[in-house]
Each structure stands twice: as structure tokens, then as C-alpha cells.
Amino acid sequence: MFDIDPSEDWNGGAGWDLVETDPIKAEAPYTFFTPSKAELALLQPGDRVQVGFAPSGQPGMAAERLWVELSDHSDGLWHCHADDARPAGVPQTFDIHAGHIWAVGKCRVDTLEEEARYLANAFIDPAILTAGARVSWLQRCLPPVRSGPYAETGWCAYGPMGERPLDQLFHGPIGLLLNKDDSMMALLRAPVGARITRWSNGWRVETD
Structure with a gap:
């Protein structure tokens, strides 16, 4: 999910709906992270949490994220208070549940x-x-030296068209690959130089 300003891309409706996290988590389990049940159980009045809103009747649109402050908890619902800087049409106070x-x-x-x-x-x-292409094989190369908040795995994943130059590959979170196919995840601890190939009966690992 990415944040957008619905006023630029939204051509109808007059309100907003709170977005449930479970459907998003089911679709993108390795790139959409939400607080654990243990974390949610420890929430207290005065804590700030982030919720998502989408235009009413259009749940498929990207969500507008909003930080709110929790006040009191009753019957599984938190009453919360939004800042003044919120999308037009979103009330200042409303109830939310853990989802x-x-x-x-x-x-x-x-x-x-x-x-x-x-x-x-x-x-x-x-x-x-x-394009829905199937992962055919992966090669673990020496991780490139790059600056950024996240580490480099060195893994390169290829589809049925075979090997392509690095500048023609997408560079980003390995979780995006696992969202599509996580059947090889247990093998991703293989060392630099390893090649993982899909066969008819599963994956085969070759190492130098």
C-alpha cells in the first residue's frame, strides 16, 4: 500500500471508510507489517496509533494513513482523537478496533x-x-555495496526468460518476491555462489 492524496485521483463519493489490515496482510504478508497481538494488548490511553482511510465504496484504492491518539477502551473498541491535519471529511473523533x-x-x-x-x-x-511470471531460478551473488536503510541479500531471481543484466532487474525488498512465491524461502540461507533451480518435483540447491 502507498499513501496518496485521494483528492487527486478520486472522482466520487463523499466520505471515508476505515481500512481493515487483515486483507492487505493476506495479500502481502512479507511487506505489510502490523503490530502483534501482544503489542496491541499493551496499548494504553494516550498512545498514538496509525490507521488507514480509503474513499467510501472504493476499498481497492490506496489508503490515506493517519496518526490518532487513543483515549478510552470499551467493548473491544478504542475511542480515538485525530489531529486537525486530517483529510477533509474524516471526523475528529471515532472508534476503532485492533484490526x-x-x-x-x-x-x-x-x-x-x-x-x-x-x-x-x-x-x-x-x-x-x-506479469505473473513464475520464478525459475535464483542465484546468490556477492551483495553490492549500497547505502540505504536495509541490507543487501545478494539474491537475484529470474523468470522463465532466463538471466538478465542487473540493470534490467528490479532492485527492492525480497519480501516482494516472497509475496508472489515463498516456496523457496527455507533455502534462502544458502551461501554466496548458491544457485536454486525449480524442478518439477521442487527446488534443487547447487553450491560452489
């Missing part, structure tokens, strides 16, 4: 370890991400 919470302002038990693992970078054949 509406995208992020918390203060982590008490969760760590960023899972995010760092799946947001580490890889090179991926664009056809796998956008």
Missing part, C-alpha cells in the same frame, strides 16, 4: 527484526512482480 491499527507510535514488545529480514534488498525479474 484497524496499522502501526503503533511506541513499541513495547515488538522489534523490527522481521521487517529488516523481508525488506532486505534483492534483484528480481520485473516479469515475476508485474
Whole structure:
């Protein structure tokens, strides 16, 4: 999901709906991260959490993210208060449940370890991400030296068209690849020089 200003791309409707996180998590389990049940259980009045809103009747549109402050909790619902800087039409106070919470302002038990693992970078054949091409094989090369918030895995994933130059591959989170196919995930600890090839009966790993 990416943040957008609905006023630029939205041509109808007069309101907003809170966005449930579960359907997004089901579609993108390795790149959409939400607080754990343990983290949500420790929320307190005064905490800030992030929720998502989409134009009413258009749940497929990208969500506008908004930070709100929790006040009181009753019958599974948190009453919350939004800042003045909020999209037009979003009320200043409203109720949410745990499934509406995208992020918390203060982590008490969760760590960023899972995010760092799946947001580490890889090179991926664009056809796998956008055209539904099947992952045919992966090669782990020496990770490039790049600056950025996330590590480099060195993995290159190719579709049925075979090897392509790195400048023709998408460079980004390996979680995007796993959202499409995670059947090889247990093999991704293989060392530099390893090649993972899809066969009719599964994956085969070759190492130097």
C-alpha cells in the first residue's frame, strides 16, 4: 500500500471508510507489517496509533494513513482523537478496533527484526512482480555495496526468460518476491555462489 492524496485521483463519493489490515496482510504478508497481538494488548490511553482511510465504496484504492491518539477502551473498541491535519471529511473523533491499527507510535514488545529480514534488498525479474511470471531460478551473488536503510541479500531471481543484466532487474525488498512465491524461502540461507533451480518435483540447491 502507498499513501496518496485521494483528492487527486478520486472522482466520487463523499466520505471515508476505515481500512481493515487483515486483507492487505493476506495479500502481502512479507511487506505489510502490523503490530502483534501482544503489542496491541499493551496499548494504553494516550498512545498514538496509525490507521488507514480509503474513499467510501472504493476499498481497492490506496489508503490515506493517519496518526490518532487513543483515549478510552470499551467493548473491544478504542475511542480515538485525530489531529486537525486530517483529510477533509474524516471526523475528529471515532472508534476503532485492533484490526484497524496499522502501526503503533511506541513499541513495547515488538522489534523490527522481521521487517529488516523481508525488506532486505534483492534483484528480481520485473516479469515475476508485474506479469505473473513464475520464478525459475535464483542465484546468490556477492551483495553490492549500497547505502540505504536495509541490507543487501545478494539474491537475484529470474523468470522463465532466463538471466538478465542487473540493470534490467528490479532492485527492492525480497519480501516482494516472497509475496508472489515463498516456496523457496527455507533455502534462502544458502551461501554466496548458491544457485536454486525449480524442478518439477521442487527446488534443487547447487553450491560452489
